[in-house]
Amino acid sequence: MSGPLLEAEGVTKRFGGLVANDAVTITVAPGEVRGLIGPNGAGKTTFVNMLTGFETLDAGSIRLGGAALTGLPANQIAARGLVRTFQVARVFSNMSVRENLLIPFLAAGSPGGVREGQAKAADLLATGTLEHLAEEPASVLSGGQRMLLQACAGFMIPAVRLYVLDEPFAGINPVVKDALIALIEHENKSNGRAFLIVSHEMAIVRRLCPRVTVMIQGRVAAEGTLDEVARRPEVVQAYLGSAAA
Amino acid sequence: MTPETGWLPHASRHLGAAKGWTVIFSAELLVQTVLSGLMVGVLYALMALGITFIYSIVKTINWAMGEFYMIGSYIQFVAVHYLLGARWWWLAAIISAAGTFLVGLILEPILIKPMYARPMQRRDDYATVVTIALLLLLRSLAVALGGPNQYRPESDLPVVWIGPLPQEGARVAAFVCALLALAVFWIVIKKTWVGLALRAAAQNRVAVQTSGVDVYRLDAIAFAIGVALAGLAGALLAPLFMVFPTNGAVTTVKGFEIIVIGGLGSIPGALVGGLLLGLAESLGAAFISSPYQNVYGFLLVIVVLIVRPDGLFGERGREA
């Protein structure tokens, strides 16, 4: 495939007088795993919200594989292959873990039908070490397991091309972290899916993401490998700055 | 046909549905209508404030609000008719508010507290059903105990003339008292420790608890303050709208409409919503068609919801 997968150009959002995103431009290539880092309040989540249709754009455009996504409702964006998770894990608490996985599959529609979905869900449950909980309601899951389930659900959409994970590693224990990392690496290598990972966990970002984008105060401040950008004075300043404030 | 001409030439027209039944317009009528709408609107705002206030702390819509209005009106009648006499109506109103406050203070721990104090999965449903049942209970209890008669606390307040326009003394008094009550409420909320705790609890229940506030007692107080506002409205409106078992039903309706118009959780919203509703209803009844008087409020509600789904003053909680 030639050309970029995601082209976000000049994406801008204002809340009252505050500019949360100021002409953010990010391009992600097919099959790439990109990190998105920045101090708290840099506007990362706002950007993710606009990317996935949960917030309207004040200016700019978003294209996936060349097709415009701007203005589409969130569910259609997801069905077209741009899927996300939420910072605080969101699952359907009163439905079983298995049902949680089937929903995106059924919603996105697939010619293979229900049987294929069930097979796929079984696969994911095995990879995510959630098998023994498959028939339990999601409400019994721990925080880490919810995060894992949330991430797995996204993979159930057959057309996923770019998966945006918003702080997937926050507040979960090392072992679940490892399971999630394995899952991401697996889906990236064998299915060629691209990822955009928002995280503060620099060790994991370094391991997963060849390139990272740094956002500071609603703007893209730098892009490159983590070690490259970490040396840029304005990035260091931003992290220190917010610490000193 | 030569009806009286007001300040402006009158116009009259026939309604299609009601052939030959007349509606008369005049500027005098307009002003009078606006005035009486505004005055009653403030009383409705009191109800709305109570509902909003309870919701913001206890996170429960109290469907039995009108029944506390009813209780307030009965206390007012008993106090004025049997104990104090018409001259002391204002003292009776304070007693009514205090009485309703007490009833709320007693009922909250029995009915609402289990929602938080016990492990429970469907809190909202529990609260909805319990308050609806409370509504049926109190209303039917009033029928059973109150007998078939309706009552009215005596009022010796003279008619007040605003220009050429008459206003019932009791209505003006109720209006003034309602404004006073709103001011007192505002002071309590902004300037006292309990008010601080209440404002805090509306934002973060757990943090209030970790601050060492007995949050169950706070719930009971919030509930009691909310219903006391309804009780006060009932007491103040008793000489105008009478005392009978179902007199709270209509005011509850108005209270809910105002909340939607003004925005849940907003104090200025309650006031402005009350005034707007009062206006819409009296103007609609006077100039469009009277049997549909109570429909105008609903239409206003629907229009507001379409234009601003969170009411005029509602803050849209960022849901992400």
Next chain:
Amino acid sequence: MSTGRTLEVSGLRAGYVPGVDILSSVTLAAAENAVTLVIGPNGAGKSTLLRAIFGILEPSAGRVLFRGKDVTGANSSTLKAAGVSYVTQEINSFPLLTVEENLLMGAWVFRRDRHRLRRQLESVYAMFPILKEKRHDRAGSLSGGQGRMLSVARELMTQPSLLLIDEPTVGLAPNLVAEVYSLLSAAKTATGAAILLVEQNVEEALPLADYLYLLNLGQVKAEGPGRDFDNSRVRALVQECLLG
């Protein structure tokens, strides 16, 4: 019973839904002027433990002793007045109140003692000058780090002898994590309180710990002085827990 042990918990059992216990039987203690770290996989019952100690959740069995006195099932306001403070995991300030109003809420239990109120306010402002600067701003306008600072500062208003802290660094950028930990060290030295710290962020919290408990499935799985544990040992233990 013993000196220096501010908190003693024995055989504590609790849960949210009848019949489902999150804590099955927890026994632990926290000493004064020390950080006691509680770690464990998600779902081990760490947050539940704090809630049960602080009386937000009523335990169904077991005992909680605070300075030797039985406070099992006592309500939060009693505990708060006695000198226990609880910093919850969620951002736990009141966003629409001013910074000072937030701090006043922290002083609720002695709200009628004006002198003490003023004194405490002064001392907290001295500890965190930035809060004094912003005392008339809404708490919601503070940055993430300042928000945490406000949470801790509010709980320090009562000069607690036991501070329960639930995952203070979750979701924070790395620079803020360090800041929060230095804040906690400062609080410890300033007040000499016993700090019971629940953390997920094991690697960074470990150096801070004087004593450590590892919780799994509502029970204490391992314990010992902080220096006995390093990252690899903790990792191995957690792994063990998850595999059953």
Next chain:
Amino acid sequence: MQRRKLLGAASLLAVLATLGLAPVIAQQEPMVFGLITPLSPPGETALGQLAKRGAEIGVEYINEKGGVLGRKVALSIHDSAGKNEQGVAAYRRLVSSEKAVAVFGFIHSGVNIAVNEVAKEMGVPTMGTQTGASDVTAKKYDIAFRTHAVDAPRAATWLGWIQKNKWKRVTVIAETTDYGIGLAKETEKQSKEKNLGLEIQTIMFDRTTTDLLPQLLQVKAFKPDAIVNVGVGQPLDLMITQAHTAGLLPGAQMVTSYDAPARPQFWQLHGDKGVGISFVAFYSPKSELSDLGKEFAKRYQAKFNEPPVYAALNGFANAIVFADAIKKANSTEPKAMIKALEEGSFTGWSTTPVTFPRAEGALWHNWSPPLMVLHYTAKDQTPATAEVAYVLAQ
């Protein structure tokens, strides 16, 4: 906790068991009269309670006089809450499970009409105690009876009063219920038919309206000579109060469509403002109560410490008339009872004999009490001391 749950479950079971057993209870001994009347909201509970009071005294009286056909009479009271289906369920229960032989107490026309549809099949006659819609009897069902001043004579009463005083401009202000609608229409119709040359302003309002000033201001602009107040309960009183505020009263004449001002609460509610009010009433010093009516009034006064009003009088008379019809028919067999009711002449509370002719329209099986307009000329008057302003010729 566990015990409480068991107790709760047990009481629920007990409730259900009793429901299943209800049919067994109906035994031979007492003869059952059924009362279906609104006793809880949204029904018109005030009228329901009055009808119930009357019926209770009626049954008491019958039993004191030795019962009917050698059997005691038991009154079985059922709350209709003003809901049609609930009334129907009550009728079915009364007839099929409790073996009631007569059913009355209806206040809401809808309930009465719905019940009549079932009664037509099940056979036990019904009597509308205070239901105004013409369909209650106009469908000409054999089982449908009624003792109520229906729209036509009622409207004729105030139109007669207006004509007598030579007033020309008249406002009818009525609630949008069966009662209000029927009377407003009837007033316009009769005025037209009789060519009275009146100019009529009709204003309708929803009965949950708590503020009638806007409507009354329109009335004021119309400058009527007379106002017909067709509200029931709270709206009626509200209209009197607010008409004073609006400056309509005193000045114009106001007549209320039923005898609410006869109730002792009237003076408590209105004080001086009650002076000058006229109202449609059913008996007065001029038109005496029957001996039976006097007896009832005495008992009612003793029991409730106030004089009886219309709904209570009718509730009482319904019980008496049914009892007499059964005696006359010497049977509780519905056909025989209906025949007795149609052919007989009964003594009710008024001096006018009670009859149920197979007449036209709403007057089918309908007895109308004597109608008149009473006028309060001074404070604290009672119907006995009020001025008789007009009497409708029977």
Next chain:
Amino acid sequence: MSAGLTGGVGAFVEWRRVAAVLAMAAPPLLALPLFVSEFTAHVLAISAYYVILAASWNMLAGFTGQFSLAQHGFAALGAYTSGLLVYHLQTPLWVSIPGGVLTTALGGLLLGLLVLKMRTIYLSIATWAFAETLRITLSAAYEFTRGDLGLSVPSLYGHVRPVVYYYTFLAVAALCLLFIHVMLKSPIGYFMRAVRDDPMRAQSLAVDITRVKLFAFVASSAMAGLGGALYAHYVLTLTPSIVDFSEMARIIVMVVIGGLGSFIAPIIGAPPVYALNTWLAAWGEWSMVAFAAIVIGLMRAYPAGLAGLISAVWGRRRSGKSFL
């Protein structure tokens, strides 16, 4: 796109289990009228009617999380549409009843669109405002609806013997429940429950929540409309009192006592509540006092409703599983 809504209908239905349950339930339910009085048969018939209403509301509030307060309004709309068609146009019942269903489906669509973006409380109030408006309009437009004078409606079968109507309502209730069951065990049912639990998450996972919410509104309104239209031809006289809030309160009490969001809630909630209501009517003015007190007592003892109690007894604590 429509594959999301209609694809795989009944995909997860275990038909053998459904057939078994039907086979077990049918004989006693069919034989029941043989052993009871006419009054009890009436109570059973109306109970079945309330099962329909409760099930339709449960579908909207319990499964989709739209706490609407207009269900009694839709029942009334169905009843009045059918009644008015007969009254004004003399249409036969087989036209007027489907007419009622169609009207309510359309009404459900419009109201559903109106409240689509509203938060829970606002949705409740807006739907309730709709019902109140309907009630007042039915009263005030008496020239057309006959208002409180009572709209007379012909009966379904030319008579009103309760047993026949019991079978009618029973059959319709069974069909409605079957429909709901099949729907719950289809993708659309999964979407509905997902929307209830977390609409935002559902949307982020490609669920078209607008369509799901509207579907639930239309289907549940049509169901209530069908119930109402049939009810009209059994009660024979319609007045605006059927849109009184106490009717909605009754439906809510039935479902919540049964256990909101549980499939069997309407079945185990509606009949006892209606029977209790009717039985208590003989207590006169104390009837509603007793009723309300019993409801409060029950709620305090079993906040999760009877379904919660039953599932606790059966030892099945998983709320993720529904009965049947």
